[in-house]
Amino acid sequence: MNKLIRNLFILLLPFYPFWAWLSSSLTKKPIGFFVSLLSIPICLYFVISVNKKLPKYLLLFIFFTIYHIGSLFLDNTFPPDTNKIYFLLSDPNILACTLFIIIEYSVFNNKFFRRMNKTILLIAIISLIVSLIQIKFPTFFFNTNVDEDLFYIGQNRNFSIYSWTDLNSVGISFPILISILVSLYYKRKFILPLVIFSDIAVSFLTRTRYIMISGIVALSQVFFNKKISLIRRISTLLIIVIGIFFIGPVAEQFGFNIKEVINNRILEEESDMRSAKARILSFKVFLLKFPEHPFLGVGPQTRPDVVKLLGGEAPLIHIGYLSYLYFYGVTGCFFIFLAIYYLLKDAWFVGKNYDFWGCFYGLLSFCIANLTTVYFNFSEMGIIILVIYLRYYNHKSHFNVSKKNLNLSP
Numbered sequence: 285m286n287k288l289i290r291n292l293f294i295l296l297l298p299f300y301p302f303w304a305w306l307s308s309s310l311t312k313k314p315i316g317f318f319v320s321l322l323s324i325p326i327c328l329y330f331v332i333s334v335n336k337k338l339p340k341y342l343l344l345f346i347f348f349t350i351y352h353i354g355s356l357f358l359d360n361t362f363p364p365d366t367n368k369i370y371f372l373l374s375d376p377n378i379l380a381c382t383l384f385i386i387i388e389y390s391v392f393n394n395k396f397f398r399r400m401n402k403t404i405l406l407i408a409i410i411s412l413i414v415s416l417i418q419i420k421f422p423t424f425f426f427n428t429n430v431d432e433d434l435f436y437i438g439q440n441r442n443f444s445i446y447s448w449t450d451l452n453s454v455g456i457s458f459p460i461l462i463s464i465l466v467s468l469y470y471k472r473k474f475i476l477p478l479v480i481f482s483d484i485a486v487s488f489l490t491r492t493r494y495i496m497i498s499g500i501v502a503l504s505q506v507f508f509n510k511k512i513s514l515i516r517r518i519s520t521l522l523i524i525v526i527g528i529f530f531i532g533p534v535a536e537q538f539g540f541n542i543k544e545v546i547n548n549r550i551l552e553e554e555s556d557m558r559s560a561k562a563r564i565l566s567f568k569v570f571l572l573k574f575p576e577h578p579f580l581g582v583g584p585q586t587r588p589d590v591v592k593l594l595g596g597e598a599p600l601i602h603i604g605y606l607s608y609l610y611f612y613g614v615t616g617c618f619f620i621f622l623a624i625y626y627l628l629k630d631a632w633f634v635g636k637n638y639d640f641w642g643c644f645y646g647l648l649s650f651c652i653a654n655l656t657t658v659y660f661n662f663s664e665m666g667i668i669i670l671v672i673y674l675r676y677y678n679h680k681s682h683f684n685v686s687k688k689n690l691n692l693s694p
Contacts (some may be wrong), residue, residue: 359583
């Protein structure tokens with residue numbers, strides 16, 4: 285079974301946007317629906333046939349998923365005229381829950397990770413190439429079904445290969461992949477500059493601040509890792525600066541105005557800080573409405589009174605943590621936020637003991653992103669891949685401890 289699981293993950297996860305494109309093109313259904321159909325029976329097989337203690341993050345996430353499903357039914361937040369079974373099979377929390385369980389019941393060997401490392405690097409390169417092509421041809425490999433009016437295309441936002449899963453996927457999965465690659469290849473003279481340039485180009489071409497920040501967080505591990513030499517840190521900084529200066533003239537040759545991005549998207553000169561004001565308004569609305577349902581929340585849907593108070597700027601409280609407190613209350617958020625804490629704790633342990641900081645900084649980029657957006661989607665392929673790496677290193681740690689105890693036994 286382990287070999288089958290490893291092969292499935294290698295074929296599915298790194299190429300997830302392409303499978304999503306195939307699913308959308310052929311069946312008009314989200315890829316998550318089919319992955320759930322595949323993962324649920326495997327998950328049940330493991331739970332029934334194998335006796336295993338699950339890690340704390342997963343137990344908490346299971347409790348949150350149960351709470352989430354309960355909220356859907358109790359608060360009746362299903363979209364109108366929707367098949368409930370189909371909706372649940374497409375739910376990202378249920379999908380993430382089943383995949384996490386499969387990962388924790390599986391064993392991943394060195395051969396698997398050698399293949400996964402190379403595949404992730406390939407996907408980063410493909411992401412870069414597609415983003416560069418989209419400068420000249422914005423609709424190239426873009427899922428127009430999620431943006432029928434081409435609103436984002438009109439703003440010259442490039443989503444690389446990730447629009448087929450979700451428009452936010454490039455801001456969650458891609459920085460995590462970059463973070464893992466930096467941790468794997470920071471000693472490689474030729475690969476590291478390519479990874480850094482991919483991060484700068486793909487992040488910047490989205491014209492989205494939180495994605496740019498996430499990209500910076502993914503690279504920042506180079507400067508905080510004490511085991512990386514000062515020369516390597518300085519050279520990395522030079523690569524980043526050169527990359528920024530290089531991507532500007534190249535993009536402008538294809539009609540991508542760098543100054544406009546800085547002035548209008550980053551500094552918001554033209555919109556009079558519209559995005560920042562929307563966050564401030566979200567905070568004020570949260571303070572007004574959260575006390576009405578502080579413990580159990582209102583269910584995973586923004587109610588009309590809140591939408592009205594937001595003035596049409598955004599159909600939800602546009603700060604991830606506050607939005608989830610509004611949806612699920614203190615009770616539901618206790619499970620999900622504590623699960624994130626234990627994931628971060630595991631990632632910190634792996635970084636300290638194995639000098640592999642890719643998981644920690646990848647998770648950190650995810651947490652920081654949700655300060656300005658609302659996308660706690662744990663079924664993102666970047667999150668799933670990250671958890672696989674954590675599982676690999678944690679299993680190695682337990683194996684080493686067991687081996688040490690065996691050697692000490694009389």
